[in-house]
Amino acid sequence: MALDSDNEVTPEVMLAFYRLLYPFHSLFTWLNQGQIPTKLFTQREFAFTLAGDVYLRYHSFMSAEELKKQVLAFNPTRFEIGPMYSARPKDRKTVRPSAFTPLLRELVFDIDMTDYDAIRTCCSSADICARCWAFIAAAVRVLDTTLREQFGFRHMLWVYSGRRGIHLWISDADALELTDEQRRALVASLTVIEGGKDMHKKVNVRFTKQSPLPPALWGARETLNDRFGELILRNQDCFASQEGWEALLRLVSDGGIAETLREEWTGSKISSIDKWLRLRELAKGSKSLTSAVFEDILLQYTYPRIDAEVSKHRNHLLKAPFCVHPKTGRVCVPVDPSRIDEFDPVKVPTVGQLLRELNEAGEGADWQKTSLKPYVDLFDQHTKGIMNEVRLAKMKASANDVQDW
Amino acid sequence: MYKGGQQPTIKGAQPKKEADVVVLQGPYPYRLSFYDRPPLYDVTIEDFETFALDRLRILAEIEASYARNRSWDELRTVTEAQCKKYDLWLSSNTARSQFIDLERKKDHLSHFVLRLAFCRSEELRRRFVKAETTLFRVRYEKDDTKELTQFLSSQDFGWEKVDPPEKATYESELRALLPNVGDKEFKDIVFYKVKWTRVPDLVAKRRVFLRRGQAFVPTTLQASIVFHAFETQLEKALERTAKGLPRLDEDTRIVPILNNLSQGFLAGVPSEWTNATPTMDGELRAEMVDGLAKKHFPMCMRNLHESLMRDHHLKHFGRLQYGLFLKVLGLSIEEAVAFWRKSFSSITDDKFNKEYKYNIRHSYGLEGKRANYPAKSCQQILLSDQPGPSDCHGCPYRHFAPDNLQTSLLTYYSNQGLTSSNLPEIMKTVKEGHYHVACTRVFEITHTSKGVEKGQGIGSGESVTHPNQYAARSRELEKPQEGGTSSDTAMVVG
Ligand SMILES: [Zn+2]
Numbered sequence: 046m047a048l049d050s051d052n053e054v055t056p057e058v059m060l061a062f063y064r065l066l067y068p069f070h071s072l073f074t075w076l077n078q079g080q081i082p083t084k085l086f087t088q089r090e091f092a093f094t095l096a097g098d099v100y101l102r103y104h105s106f107m108s109a110e111e112l113k114k115q116v117l118a119f120n121p122t123r124f125e126i127g128p129m130y131s132a133r134p135k136d137r138k139t140v141r142p143s144a145f146t147p148l149l150r151e152l153v154f155d156i157d158m159t160d161y162d163a164i165r166t167c168c169s170s171a172d173i174c175a176r177c178w179a180f181i182a183a184a185v186r187v188l189d190t191t192l193r194e195q196f197g198f199r200h201m202l203w204v205y206s207g208r209r210g211i212h213l214w215i216s217d218a219d220a221l222e223l224t225d226e227q228r229r230a231l232v233a234s235l236t237v238i239e240g241g242k243d244m245h246k247k248v249n250v251r252f253t254k255q256s257p258l259p260p261a262l263w264g265a266r267e268t269l270n271d272r273f274g275e276l277i278l279r280n281q282d283c284f285a286s287q288e289g290w291e292a293l294l295r296l297v298s299d300g301g302i303a304e305t306l307r308e309e310w311t312g313s314k315i316s317s318i319d320k321w322l323r324l325r326e327l328a329k330g331s332k333s334l335t336s337a338v339f340e341d342i343l344l345q346y347t348y349p350r351i352d353a354e355v356s357k358h359r360n361h362l363l364k365a366p367f368c369v370h371p372k373t374g375r376v377c378v379p380v381d382p383s384r385i386d387e388f389d390p391v392k393v394p395t396v397g398q399l400l401r402e403l404n405e406a407g408e409g410a411d412w413q414k415t416s417l418k419p420y421v422d423l424f425d426q427h428t429k430g431i432m433n434e435v436r437l438a439k440m441k442a443s444a445n446d447v448q449d450w
Numbered sequence: 451m452y453k454g455g456q457q458p459t460i461k462g463a464q465p466k467k468e469a470d471v472v473v474l475q476g477p478y479p480y481r482l483s484f485y486d487r488p489p490l491y492d493v494t495i496e497d498f499e500t501f502a503l504d505r506l507r508i509l510a511e512i513e514a515s516y517a518r519n520r521s522w523d524e525l526r527t528v529t530e531a532q533c534k535k536y537d538l539w540l541s542s543n544t545a546r547s548q549f550i551d552l553e554r555k556k557d558h559l560s561h562f563v564l565r566l567a568f569c570r571s572e573e574l575r576r577r578f579v580k581a582e583t584t585l586f587r588v589r590y591e592k593d594d595t596k597e598l599t600q601f602l603s604s605q606d607f608g609w610e611k612v613d614p615p616e617k618a619t620y621e622s623e624l625r626a627l628l629p630n631v632g633d634k635e636f637k638d639i640v641f642y643k644v645k646w647t648r649v650p651d652l653v654a655k656r657r658v659f660l661r662r663g664q665a666f667v668p669t670t671l672q673a674s675i676v677f678h679a680f681e682t683q684l685e686k687a688l689e690r691t692a693k694g695l696p697r698l699d700e701d702t703r704i705v706p707i708l709n710n711l712s713q714g715f716l717a718g719v720p721s722e723w724t725n726a727t728p729t730m731d732g733e734l735r736a737e738m739v740d741g742l743a744k745k746h747f748p749m750c751m752r753n754l755h756e757s758l759m760r761d762h763h764l765k766h767f768g769r770l771q772y773g774l775f776l777k778v779l780g781l782s783i784e785e786a787v788a789f790w791r792k793s794f795s796s797i798t799d800d801k802f803n804k805e806y807k808y809n810i811r812h813s814y815g816l817e818g819k820r821a822n823y824p825a826k827s828c829q830q831i832l833l834s835d836q837p838g839p840s841d842c843h844g845c846p847y848r849h850f851a852p853d854n855l856q857t858s859l860l861t862y863y864s865n866q867g868l869t870s871s872n873l874p875e876i877m878k879t880v881k882e883g884h885y886h887v888a889c890t891r892v893f894e895i896t897h898t899s900k901g902v903e904k905g906q907g908i909g910s911g912e913s914v915t916h917p918n919q920y921a922a923r924s925r926e927l928e929k930p931q932e933g934g935t936s937s938d939t940a941m942v943v944g
Contacts (some may be wrong), residue, residue: 098804143572163839196646197663219663223647230650241837241844243854252629260623269596350839357851 054374054396056096060120061087062396065403066412067116067284067367068421073109075202075366075428076126078216078435082108085149090127092362093119102362103134122371125362147359152198152220152228155363156184157210160350166281166289170241173209175389179212179276182385184349186272187265188213188235189382194264196231199433202424203380205393207370212363212382216431218438225358232356234261237348245295248341248348258340266340269347277317277346284317293320296342299334302327344387369396378420379427423448478554480601481540482589484683485561498563499707504536504710505560509581516580529588534657542594566704567711569692574712579688583681588674607675609642613665617641620666623659628668640669649674734780736789742779745866748889748917748923749829749846751775752862757842763795765834768843769806773813774825778918783814827916828886847885852877859892866896890914893924900927 072342077086091112106112109437116124128150130137137145158165158173158181167176185203192198192215200216223231238247250259258266277283297303303328310320328334350361355361364429368377374395380388394416406414412421511532515525538560541552561582568578572728590598616764617624625636646665652658652674658665667675734742743755754772758764760918764772769790776786787810796931808817815822828845837844856873872895879888890913894902907913 160839178751194662195660197661219647227647228655233654234656235837237840239836240839240851241841241849242839243842243846243850243858245851245854247839257626258630260626260659261656264625265627353838 051250054122054369054371056120057395058400059122059369060117061400062369063113063120066396066399066417067113068278068412068417068424069109069113069116071397071421071424071428072113072365072367075216075353075424075431078428080432082133085129088129088131088133088148090130090362092125092127094123094125095119096119105136123368125364125421126365127362128359138347143168143327146185149221150159150223150359152215152223152231153356153361153363154188154212154213155206155352155355156181156212156349157206157352159209159370160352162348164277164281164283166283166285166345171209173390175391176200177281178390179280179386180347181267183272183347184351184387185350185380185382185385186318188351190264190268191235192263195261200427200434201382201414202366204366204377205380205388206364206376207375207393208373209299209390210365212377214363214366216342218434223359228359229357232351232353235349236353237262237265238342238350244249245292246345247340248344250341250344251337262344265348266343269343270290273347274318278295278321279318282317284320287311290316290320293324293342296338296345297324297334298338299328299331302331302334312372367420375408376417376420378417379423381423471505478551478558480604481542481554481597481661482586482593482601483554483558483561484605484680484684485687488558489555489562495703495707497559498704501556501560502567502707502711503564504556505538505564507729508532508538508585509564509578512581512584513577516584525584526588526591529585530592532790533589540589544594554624559764563708564711565688565691566695569688569695569709570712575688575692579681579684582684586680587673587677590676592821598805602672602676605676605679607644607666607679608648609644609667609675612641612643620659620661624666624668625668627657627659628670641666642672642675643667644675648678649673651678707900733782734785734794736781736785738774739781739789740924745928746921748914748920749858749862749892750844751917751921753846753858754842756862758793762794765843766840767841769809769836770813770832772842773810773824774823775917775921777814777823778825778920783811786810786814825916825918828889828914831917832885833927845885845889847880847888855880863892863896867898868895870891885913886913889920897924897927902927 063091073082073086074080076089077083087105087107089105090102090103090174091106093116094100104115106115126234127134128147130184131144131146131148132140138284151273158168158177159170161177164171165177165180168174189201189203192201198215198217198220200220202214202216205210205215206212217372239249240247250262250445252259282289284293287310290306293301294307297306302324306320306324309315309323315323325339328339338439355363364377364378366379369375374397375390375393376396376399378393399415399417402415403410465651497831509527512525512529515528516710519527532538537549537553538557540557541550543550563576568574593601624641625631628636629641631639643666644662646658646660646663649658649665649667652667652671653660657674658667660666662759694712739755740759741754747755751772754764754768757768773786773790776789781789787807790810791799792804792807794802804810810816813823831843831845832848835843837849846858850858854876858868859868859873859876860870872891876888876891879885879891893908893914894904894906905911908919914920
């Protein structure tokens with residue numbers, strides 16, 4: 046089969062994918078946090094997008110098999126996962142509206158390359174390449190570390206969104222229970238780039254102009270410092286174009302220096318690296334061009350740009366892992382954050398490729414015989430971690446019960 | 451529960467006590483209260499109502515302060531005055547006032563009566579909690595330090611002191627939280643550890659040091675923990691009350707009072723600019739929007755309009771902010787669809803119908819929940835849905851860089867009389883954070899030719915608090931004066 050047809054996503058291909066390859070059981074165990082169906086699964090909302098943009102909400106299922114049956118019947122282009130409600134979503138019309146509220150939900154994040162359009166120079170809108178993926182890699186590093194070290198989360202699943210972004214699902218008990226208010230607060234603390242496109246300086250995180258960076262951002266500063274040269278100067282060459290270096294000079298708080306550099310750089314072909322070195326050199330003699338200014342520039346160019354709306358509300362829906370992106374044919378596979386720099390979106394298996402592998406493997410084969418295997422294994426491994434913790438918590442709770450007696 | 455007799459007893463779910471016995475012993479040791487015990491004594495129906503009404507006036511004033519975007523200092527001053535007027539400021543123990551118990555009883559009782567009135571819908575609960583938490587905070591900030599310490603130690607907030615070795619381990623992080631604190635002072639500052647979820651507001655502002663889910667909170671910010679505890683306890687208590695409330699229906703005297711109280715709360719607040727949709731002269735057509743924008747729109751809407759004309763597109767929140775504004779301005783659903791279709795000129799009909807038409811109809815309440823969404827007020831525009839890096843919505847006075855703001859002001863308003871000599875005054879106000887004042891000033895300047903003077907605002911000195919109010923007043927000023935000579939207005943009547 047030619048490579049072209051590997052990327053083509055027809056209803057027939059999707060149906061075969063759901064029937065033969067989609068890891069429904071793994072998905073069930075992950076959401077349910079155990080093997081015996083609980084409310085975490087049975088009162089969970091599923092939403093389906095069918096061909097022709099038909100959108101069906103508030104479905105719910107008693108088991109992985111029931112979910113699979115419905116998926117095969119609808120053959121959706123994709124499906125999304127919502128919160129666990131106080132009643133089964135499919136019965137929501139039979140209960141009082143006040144008795145149907147979202148209760149538990151993974152804390153989720155969405156990072157999309159389009160939010161980087163103002164700074165990336167290699168691609169725009171829907172496109173993505175290994176060079177701009179480095180922005181996503183930096184974002185993953187920063188968020189993964191911050192969420193672990195500051196908020197204490199442990200069960201975090203990163204999932205490639207199939208095209209130009211990445212999702213994060215956090216399944217810790219503490220994360221599931223967060224109220225919308227707490228989600229908003231957490232997202233606010235992770236939101237550093239602010240102000241519309243008419244605001245030049247988008248990083249305003251200090252308590253006063255002279256104060257040090259809040260400690261909440263020290264970890265990010267360290268991670269991003271290591272990446273700034275490679276990513277912004279070498280790889281993206283952000284200050285090569287006049288538009289690019291003008292944007293930089295607008296952040297330079299010393300008017301004299303900015304003017305000097307404007308004269309030097311206008312019409313020149315100086316590389317971003319040399320421009321940056323020259324700026325650092327001039328800054329040594331400046332009172333207003335402090336290290337704080339450079340920290341803010343660092344953050345403005347490299348700090349993660351998250352889509353805050355997705356994370357703020359318990360009832361926001363997010364595409365399920367292992368769905369297929371309809372435009373690229375690529376499967377939304379889990380990604381190991383410690384190997385995020387090696388990850389190349391172009392190498393993610395497509396649905397066509399997987400079906401071909403399955404075909405070649407012969408009668409009775411399943412995903413184990415395809416290049417989907419390492420990704421499902423990673424997913425199951427992750428779920429195992431969650432289940433161990435659930436088991437420990439249960440043992441602890443029952444031990445306490447005994448003491449209470 | 452309130453059957454028989456002249457004097458109803460308020461007890462929540464508590465067992466009935468003898469009619470004339472005050473159960474609480476030394477009932478009010480502190481000025482502040484978490485209202486964790488319901489009143490267990492008899493009250494007259496008059497006290498029941500008047501106490502509650504007095505408290506309600508204070509809460510309504512607090513809501514009004516938020517609606518008017520008053521600064522915290524202004525709000526505090528207004529609330530304190532209001533409390534004193536209605537004997538609800540509460541004297542401190544040291545004041546040795548003979549009225550201490552009386553005031554505190556009034557405070558206690560009125561709080562619980564209003565709980566009954568406001569527990570009945572989520573909207574009312576939310577507003578009540580916000581106003582009550584604010585009242586608590588205003589009193590807290592003016593409390594006697596010693597009494598405050600005593601009060602705090604009487605409550606369990608689940609905080610744990612950070613011991614000296616741990617404080618030393620994270621010294622540089624903790625010091626960065628308090629940049630203005632000297633070495634000696636820092637030594638004396640105690641830090642408390644609480645779960646981060648107990649101090650969401652401090653987390654949001656990065657005012658605490660976080661480690662593995664624990665927030666390190668300096669004494670100076672301890673109040674945040676207290677306010678949050680007050681808020682969440684009250685929320686939970688109201689939900690419990692709501693569940694227990696149906697039993698009240700038996701008492702025919704109480705229910706009308708409660709209804710009046712909750713309606714009073716709703717009415718005591720400056721109404722949102724709902725003015726439904728009726729326009730002054732009937733129909734507003736899609737092609738008229740551009741002309742109106744150039745003459746009557748406040749900067750936020752003008753900027754959205756110009757961006758839309760330039761880019762033939764607006765992102766989600768921009769569409770929402772501008773779309774709802776146009777709806778209230780009087781654009782019918784048919785005209786709205788026409789307007790947006792024409793404006794989004796670079797996309798296909800198919801894409802428009804699929805991706806945008808539904809949302810337009812939705813905002814008119816014709817799809818989905820079929821809610822009649824009001825246009826966003828200045829407060830909502832200023833505070834919610836902060837614009838991202840490539841967004842055009844928001845309040846330009848707040849969200850634009852100073853140089854862009856000045857350029858845009860001149861571009862948009864110079865043909866209405868705004869000149870660069872007006873800029874320093876406007877920019878100064880912006881810098882102080884009084885965005886609505888800046889907007890009001892621009893209104894005055896651009897309507898000088900209509901006889902508007904400095905300080906008059908949009909009429910009687912009122913400030914702009916809603917973009918639609920700005921536009922409506924601007925259009926009103928353009929209409930011929932009543933009793934004027936315009937003959938065609940007179941003709942229409944016959
Ligand atoms: Zn690229």
